[in-house]
Amino acid sequence: MRFDTVIRNGTIVTAMDTCVADVGINGEKVSAIGAQLPVENAGRVIEAAGHLVIPGGIDVHTHLDMPFGGTTSADDFQTGTIAAAFGGTTTLIDFAIQYKGQTLRQAFDTWMKKAHDKAVADYAFHCIITDLGSAQLEEMGQLIREGVTSFKLFMAYPGVFMLDDATIFRAMSQAAKYDGLICMHAENGGAIDVIEATSRAIALAEMAGAPVYIVHLSCNEALEKVREARDRGLPAYAETCPQYLYLSLENMDAPGFEGAKYVFTPPLREKWHQEKLWQGLAKDTLQVVSTDHCPFCFKEQKELGKDDFTKIPNGGPGIEHRLSLIYTGGVHGKRFSPNRFVEVVSTAPAKLFGLYPRKGTIAVGSDADLVIFDPNEEQIISAKTHHMRVDYSMFEGIQIKGVPKTVFSRGRAVIDSGKFVGRPGAGQFVRRQTYAGL
Ligand code: URP
Ligand code: ZN
Ligand code: ZN
16 A cells, blocks of 8 residues: 555554554545554655654634724734644634624625635634524524534624624524534623623523533633533533633733733633633533634734723734643643543544544544644743744743644645645635534
């Protein structure tokens, strides 16, 4: 048998198994896994002894090229997917925003144009619904058939994105009918109280007979609500993000206007919440780590709020360091195994959002989205060395241990020994399957 590429002697880690073996790639797919695959005729042989070989990361919560707060998020689909690839993420699910008066299709078409020709790795979309008349209700089914199988609804941002309970319930019922998944921004926009919103989201979903996925969960009280729902057997899921695991309210005390770097929703919490969230990941109350990458430069963008903090565009940059931060705190921090690490950054996102088993695992026939990961290399995160198009890092100075070295997207190297070798436009839109549980 001839292979285009063989990755030799790496430690293959999936959510289920760990074994030292070779991975053979032909075209866009993994074509063999085994001991001592023949390499005589291989196009390329990569020695990966001492490294992990893991499925490409899947970031299900990013905001690239998004008009927001009087400006536009700083990374577009080119710079954002390049930074993602440096960090070992080979698929992302961004948000196509339906503005009031628009059809859902207009939102989808607009975001497809933003990504086309720019993305260096694969992408998909959730649709943010802000206006749900009977036409858009019908469109939900159409979009699901075209591979946009999840929708984000907001209980916050009054007058912009926020929906009332009746609309949320209608959207959930429709999602349940077509096996779509509702992603909920669970903060109460009238009286900012995250706990009330998480339990209300779960209650509405239970009544609608729909699964619900709580995005960017940030605090222990909301975590408890998800745990209670899951203990009752409800299909309730949640993600958290590295900022809630590593940063706290103390960051807001940074000198001068620097605290603006940490303005996002939900806000940072007291430090003690961090360990609760790590334990939530370890115990499967939380299933996913995404980034909510929503980058605004400090200069000129965050500074829009210099004289009025309500004008600070909310969001933070994180697409690049998700895998390293979770490996550092999760595996080196002895909170969970390398398999659980793979599960929360790749496999569970793939399963929940209709990408599995094409993505999210290493198996014969799955996409050759692969990361050769050095579990012992140490680096210090800095805006001076990162690849995101933003002039600061939320994680400046934090030491990581565990770094992606070579990254494949559908069989082609995008990052090769730490260098970008990909091509804008090589990334493809991925039509996702409908929700089928975890
Ligand atoms: O502050 C944040 N998270 N901005 C992005 C929009 C959102 O709510 O996810
Ligand atoms: Zn949100
Ligand atoms: Zn977001």
